[in-house]
Amino acid sequence: MRAVFVIFLICILAVVGKLFHVQIIKHEWLKARAEENWDREIPFGAVRGEIHDRNGNLIVGNRLAPTLYYMPSQNKEPEKVAAALSPILGVEQEKLLEKMSKKGYMVKLAPEGKNISKEQADEITKLQIEGLYTGVDFMRNYPQGELLSRLIGFTGYDNQGLAGIEYAYDEILKGTGDKIRLYTDAKTIPLPHVDDGFQSGENGSTVELTIDIEMQKIMERELSQAMEKYDATQALGIIMNPKTGEILSLASMPTFHPADYQSIDSKVYNRNLPVWMTFEPGSTFKIVTLAAGLEEKVIDLHNDYFNDPGYAMVANARLRCWKREGHGHQSFLEVVENSCNPGFIEIGQRLGAERLDDYIRKFGFGESTGSGIAGEAKGILFSKEAFGPVEQATTSFGQGISVTPIQQVQAVAAAINGGYLFRPYIVKEIKNDKGETIQSFEPEMRRRVVSEETSSQVREALESVVANGSGRNAFNDGLRVGGKTGTAQKVVDGTYKDGDYIVSFIGFAPADDPELLVYVAVDSPKNSIQFGGVIAAPIVGRIIEEIAPLAGITKREGQIEKEYRWGDPITHRVPDLTGMTKGMVARQLHTYRIEWHGEGDVIKYQMPAPDTVISVDDVIHVYTEEGENQ
Known part of the structure; x- marks a missing residue:
């Protein structure tokens, strides 16, 4: 009986202990497990x-x-x-x-x-x-x-x-x-x-x-108008800060509404053209050849000359200039202004195949830019084994290779910003729902490709292209725009398609200290002469003019004045008439049309402002007030 009592007592204690363990120690855990079975x-x-x-x-x-x-x-x-x-x-x-x-x-x-x-x-x-x-x-x-x-x-x-x-x-x-x-x-x-x-x-x-909404609106408006005006297949544009690699605008046309993506062709929403589309860059690529030639000192812009008969013979292949009769005797600055293909072939030959190929790769071609934008392509370059004399010659003026627009923007930014190749990037910061920064992204300089001296010469040459060369339609008085046109014949099934081009222009401002870099390309434009200088250059010019105030860019001193050519409107700079009386203005013998506003004699202010460029048919409006000694 004693043994049975002890065993019974032990069992009672075990049950009490287990109940204590379940009800007190493991209560919350068991309750949570039960609720998992009960909850919906x-x-x-x-x-x-x-x-x-x-x-x-x-x-x-x-x-x-x-x-x-x-x-x-x-x-x-x-x-x-x-x-x-x-x-x-x-x-x-x-x-x-x-x-x-x-x-x-x-x-x-x-x-x-x-x-x-x-x-x-x-x-x-x-x-x-x-x-x-x-x-x-x-x-x-x-x-x-x-x-x-x-x-x-x-x-x-x-x-x-x-x-x-x-x-x-x-x-x-x-x-x-x-x-x-x-x-x-x-x-x-x-x-x-x-x-x-x-x-x-x-x-x-x-x-x-990193996008600026206001700049994006301007870019998309201009591309939309270009699509309609030229009945183009598609168009794209990029705005970048060349000093940092920040992408301020990235646009592709045609577009769609994200809430209604099911109703459009998947080719539209799956292809972000500035990073996905690859094509022969044409003459915009000549900026790379120019920068390499200047860095290696194989050319001098002002004291070195080249004669263009309209073609260049390379390994029994006749490579023509866009101007059939040629540009004749010209300095290498004029070679750049005229976008002369044989002149750039000469620069490529002076560099040699190895150095030219090396610079092309240093400028970021043939590899992803690492922008972080989905769908980015790498482009296609000639292999070192296939880089023969003809391939070297065509590459020097942007033909025979395939690159993306964002690669071109990255490379040109390096050529004009002092020689620094920055990685383009699209995300500035990541913040939690309380507005606290979790991660921020800063400019990333990948390498230096050319010196400041070379970069300065490239900027000078490209500003001259806009003032006196093929990019004159992008000229903006006082903003000191530089840039380069591009006209690339499209390749279909390995052969060039006759009459089908991608026209482009890459421009920057101001030329003395670039803050904005703008690239626009229009695919298969119609209803116009298919040249980058005719179609794309004026689009970039208008974009730069509108976004300059958003970037805090004001008019600069020391610009290269636009050279007058036959057919251009005759222009003058507005004189400063403020503080003058009607009699004083009359004695100046100005040929401008002047409209007077107000009852006084002394000019208080005027429109347009002094030193603004106007055509001979424009009107100067002057506003007067009563003078002290009338």
């Missing part, structure tokens, strides 16, 4: 991070778009539920009933009841339907409309990034949604002794781009 979660859509421009302007945001969930076990009359919801959702009753009749503890009424409006959700809530729950969901909102669509991309059915920035930074942008936890038994009947719970998620992070 109604998800709230994750708040996806926003996308802003460099100044904090909203590009992509979110708007409330609820989603309906139905628990069949909590409502035995799905026919009545379907009948009540059908007119509100604007869908057939049979489709809703089919969804509600599915087996499962909870049915998501999608797509019929997904991303409904707030008004629809409010109307459904008033019906107080048992077993029907409204989950909070969100969908992307685009306050800028189609702007930047081929860069930012779009999200899919479940708000996941499918293209562009949305895809490339999906892990950063996406959040984890909140959840309502309903506790039910195995038959999904609510448990009266357990309160419903709420599980908090995390919002996605905000991506702040």
Whole structure:
């Protein structure tokens, strides 16, 4: 009996100890495990991070778009539920009933009841339907409309990034949604002794781009007008700060609305032209050959001369200049101004195949720029084994190789900014939902390719191209624009397509201290002479004129004056008439048309401002006030 009593006592103590362990020590853990078996979660859509421009302007945001969930076990009359919801959702009753009749503890009424409006959700809530729950969901909102669509991309059915920035930074942008936890038994009947719970998620992070919205609007407007005017196949544009590699604008045309991407050809939204498109660069590539020749001192812009008969013979191949009769005797500065192909062949031959190829690769061609933009291509260069005399000659003036627009912009930026090759980048900062910076991106200098002396000479030559050469249509008085035209014949199935060109222009300002670099290319333009100087140069000129104030660029001193040519309008600089009287102006014997405004004799101010360039037919408006000694 004593032994039985001891054993019984030990068993009692063991049971008490186990109860203590379960009820006190392991209580919370066991309760949580039980709740996992009881709970039914109604998800709230994750708040996806926003996308802003460099100044904090909203590009992509979110708007409330609820989603309906139905628990069949909590409502035995799905026919009545379907009948009540059908007119509100604007869908057939049979489709809703089919969804509600599915087996499962909870049915998501999608797509019929997904991303409904707030008004629809409010109307459904008033019906107080048992077993029907409204989950909070969100969908992307685009306050800028189609702007930047081929860069930012779009999200899919479940708000996941499918293209562009949305895809490339999906892990950063996406959040984890909140959840309502309903506790039910195995038959999904609510448990009266357990309160419903709420599980908090995390919002996605905000991506702040280097893009300037106002510059982007100007770029897209100009490209859209060019598409219409020239009936072009497509067009693209890039604006970059050449001192940092920051991309201020990146545009592709035609465009689309990200909320309606299903209605357009996938080739449009899958191809971000400035980084995806590869083509022969044409004469814009001559800037690289020029920089290499100046750096290696194989040419002198002012004291070295070349005779162009209209062609160059290389290994029994006749390579022609765009000007059939040739440019004749010219300095190498004039070679650049005239975009003379034989002249650039001469520079390439003086450099030699090895040095020319080395500089091309140093300037970043043949490899990705590392911009972080989805879909970037590498381009195609000749291999060292295939780089024979003819290939060397054609490469020197931008033919026979394939490059991307962003590679060209990166290379030209290095040629004009003092010789520093910066990696282009599109994301400035990543911030959490409290506005705190998680990660910031700074300019990254990859290497130096030419000296400041060479870069200065390149800037001088390219400013002269705009003042006196093939880029004259990009001239802006006082802004000191430099640049280079490009006209590349398109290659189809390995052969050049007759009459089909990509025309381009790359320009920068101001030439003495470049702050802006603008590249525009128009694919297959019609209704005009297909030259970069005729089509693309004036577009870049207008863009630079409009965005210069946004970048804080004012008129400069020391510009190269535009050379008058037959057919150009005759222009003059406006004299300073402020402070003069009518009599004093009359004695000046000006030939300008002057219109007087006001009752006084003394000129208070004038329009246009002094030193502005006007044509002989323009009018100077002067505004007067009463003088002290009248």
